[in-house]
Amino acid sequence: MLILGGGSNLVFTTDYRGTVVNIATKGITMAMDTDYYYVSVQAGENWHDLVEFCLANQINGLENMALIPGTVGAAPIQNIGAYGVEFNRFCHAIEFLRLDSNDLQVFSNEQCHFSYRESIFKQELKNLAVVTEVTLKLPKQWQPVLDYGPLQNMDPQTVTAKQIFDCVCQVRQSKLPDPKVLGNVGSFFKNPIVTCNEFIELRVEFPTIVAYEQVDGQYKLAAGWLIEQAGLKGFRLGDAAVHQNQALVLVNMGSATGEEVCQLARHIIDVVFNKFAVTLQPEPRIIGPDGEIKI
Known part of the structure; x- marks a missing residue:
């Protein structure tokens, strides 16, 4: 069985002989406390749509990862990232179905063993977990990340998250087909x-x-x-x-x-x-x- 989100990070060398399960669940809910926003997202939501949703609701932090293709459920598996920001920076919890026990489990950020383009879902839990929901924890006191590429030319004192978003989109669209x-x-x-x-x-x-x-x-x-x-x-x-x-x-x-x-x-x-x-x-x-x- 092959679990498929958007399919944007797969290369098929031949026809696949098993069953493909496409995760297409939708839904976003929000909560907050004094210092953070908590955004819970169903695995089938489109990642870039989530980035736009957060910006529209004045929830900043994901703008560096604009236009990364794929679904939200795939984001923790690959620990996606771009322009100095990786998914694990804002990951609060991952809900997933454990296939060998049929249990619905929730892992904290630390339990996911994130590293560069890696997670426990690509290692110990490979082929054993289906991500169902992702909860992000984004600080209300936003700090821009301007370490990479053209973002280095921006003024950290005046730049807005929307300006970073627009710059990342422009660069990606000019360089990436x-x-x-x-x-x-x-x-x-x-x-x-x-x-x-x-x-x-x-x-x-x-x-x-x-x-x-x-x-x-x-x-x-x-x-x-x-x-x-x-x-x-x-x-x-x-x-x-x-x-x-x-x-x-x-x-x-x-x-x-x-x-x-x-x-x-x-x-x-x-x-x-x-x-x-x-x-x-x-x-x-x-x-x-x-x-x-x-x-």
């Missing part, structure tokens, strides 16, 4: 994390390398920069191609199969490793005839 027009799953690779020593060695050889220091002293490298510097921006393997405007995105130019997209991804991984000694990891789930497989 619409999957309804040109088949893609968004960012195909995770930004790799390296140690401080590894980063120093890379910077000696590649002085313009793009990286962001993490709270633990490690560095997150920009996978798109690595791919572009490896000469692969716009590279094409049949109808599977690296997008000409954003090297982190792989696109289907017409009739590429899922397996051909994966062949392109494997080629990119090899070329980047040979140049930088850094191994890229796919971000989307790769689905074979009987379930998830390694690329």
Whole structure:
């Protein structure tokens, strides 16, 4: 059985032989206390619609994650994030159906074991949990996050959440192809994390390398920069191609199969490793005839 939200983060290499369950539940409720808003959202709600809903109700914090495709129920599984903000920053509780016991359980933020594009739902509870509801906890005293890209040019004293939202939407729409027009799953690779020593060695050889220091002293490298510097921006393997405007995105130019997209991804991984000694990891789930497989 394959649990499907919006399907925007899946690559099928062939027809799936099992049963697909599409989560389409809807509903948003709100509560608050002195310091926080609590927004409880059914798993089938669209993520970007939720971001817009919160902005319309003067509940700020999610604006950096505008236009991330997919459903709210998928957000904790992948611990989605963009422009310096990840889902776990505002996660209060996750309600899910435990398939091996048919129990409805609720996990706190800490119990979800969030990390970069990871959670307990991709690890210990993989194929055992169906997220049914997400509760977000957003502070009333909003603090803008302006650490990434063009957001760095904004004034933290005067910027509004709507301005951040508009900027993120404009940048994403200018760089990322619409999957309804040109088949893609968004960012195909995770930004790799390296140690401080590894980063120093890379910077000696590649002085313009793009990286962001993490709270633990490690560095997150920009996978798109690595791919572009490896000469692969716009590279094409049949109808599977690296997008000409954003090297982190792989696109289907017409009739590429899922397996051909994966062949392109494997080629990119090899070329980047040979140049930088850094191994890229796919971000989307790769689905074979009987379930998830390694690329």
